[in-house]
Amino acid sequence: AQSVAQPEDQVNVAEGNPLTVKCTYSVSGNPYLFWYVQYPNRGLQFLLKYITGDNLVKGSYGFEAEFNKSQTSFHLKKPSALVSDSALYFCAVRVMDSNYQLIWGAGTKLIIKP
Amino acid sequence: GAGVSQSPRYKVAKRGQDVALRCDPISGHVSLFWYQQALGQGPEFLTYFQNEAQLDKSGLPSDRFFAERPEGSVSTLKIQRTQQEDSAVYLCASSLYRGSPNTGELFFGEGSRLTVL
Numbered sequence: 137a138q139s140v141a142q143p144e145d146q147v148n149v150a151e152g153n154p155l156t157v158k159c160t161y162s163v164s165g166n167p168y169l170f171w172y173v174q175y176p177n178r179g180l181q182f183l184l185k186y187i188t189g190d191n192l193v194k195g196s197y198g199f200e201a202e203f204n205k206s207q208t209s210f211h212l213k214k215p216s217a218l219v220s221d222s223a224l225y226f227c228a229v230r231v232m233d234s235n236y237q238l239i240w241g242a243g244t245k246l247i248i249k250p
Numbered sequence: 251g252a253g254v255s256q257s258p259r260y261k262v263a264k265r266g267q268d269v270a271l272r273c274d275p276i277s278g279h280v281s282l283f284w285y286q287q288a289l290g291q292g293p294e295f296l297t298y299f300q301n302e303a304q305l306d307k308s309g310l311p312s313d314r315f316f317a318e319r320p321e322g323s324v325s326t327l328k329i330q331r332t333q334q335e336d337s338a339v340y341l342c343a344s345s346l347y348r349g350s351p352n353t354g355e356l357f358f359g360e361g362s363r364l365t366v367l
Contacts, residue, residue: 242290
C-alpha cells in the first residue's frame with residue numbers, strides 16, 4: 137500500500153539552528169513528493185516538490201528537501217531557523233497511476249524558540 | 251479574489267441537519283479538489299473536478315456527501331443528515347492545470363470547520 141509517514145508529531149528547534157522535518161514514503165515506481173506548510177488560521181501553502189532531477193530541491197522561504205531513494209525519504213531542511221517558521225508541515229506523495237491524487241502525512245508541528 | 255475562498259469558516263450543525271460548504275477557487279483554475287482533514291491528521295482526498303466534470307468521487311465517505319461545480323468555477327460540498335463523525339475541517343484546493351501534482355502546485359482555502367453536535 138502507498139503511504140507517507142512523518143515520524144515526529146513535533147520538532148523543537150532554537151532560532152538560528154538548522155532544522156530537519158522528516159518524511160518517509162512507500163510507493164511503487166518513481167515518487168512525486170511535496171512539502172506544504174500551514175500557518176495558524178491560514179490555508180496550506182506549497183513549499184517545494186520533487187519530480188525528477190537533482191536530489192536536493194530548493195523551495196520557498198529558504199527551505200530545501202533532499203530526496204533519498206535508498207532510504208525512501210524526503211526530509212525538509214533549513215540551515216538557519218526563524219521564529220516565523222513555526223507552523224505545521226505536511227509531506228505528500230502522488231498516488232501512482234493518478235495524475236492528481238495525493239496521499240498526505242499526518243503533519244509535523246515545528247516550533248522555533250527565540 | 252486573489253486566493254481560494256471558502257465559506258462558512260465555521261459551521262455548527264445538529265446531528266441530522268444538512269450543510270452546504272462553498273468554495274470559490276482562483277479564477278481560471280481548471281482543477282478543484284475537496285479534502286477532509288480530521289484533527290491531528292493530514293488531508294484526506296474526497297473528490298476532484300476538472301472544470302465542471304467530477305472526474306473522481308472515490309473519496310466521498312458515504313452517499314450523504316455530494317459535490318458539484320456546475321459552471322466550472324464555484325463548487326459546493328453538501329453533507330446530508332450530518333453525523334458526529336463528519337466533524338472535521340473541509341479543505342478546498344484549486345490548480346491552474348489538469349492533473350496538478352504533475353506540474354503545478356495546489357492553492358488551498360482556509361477551510362470550513364464543521365462541528366456536528
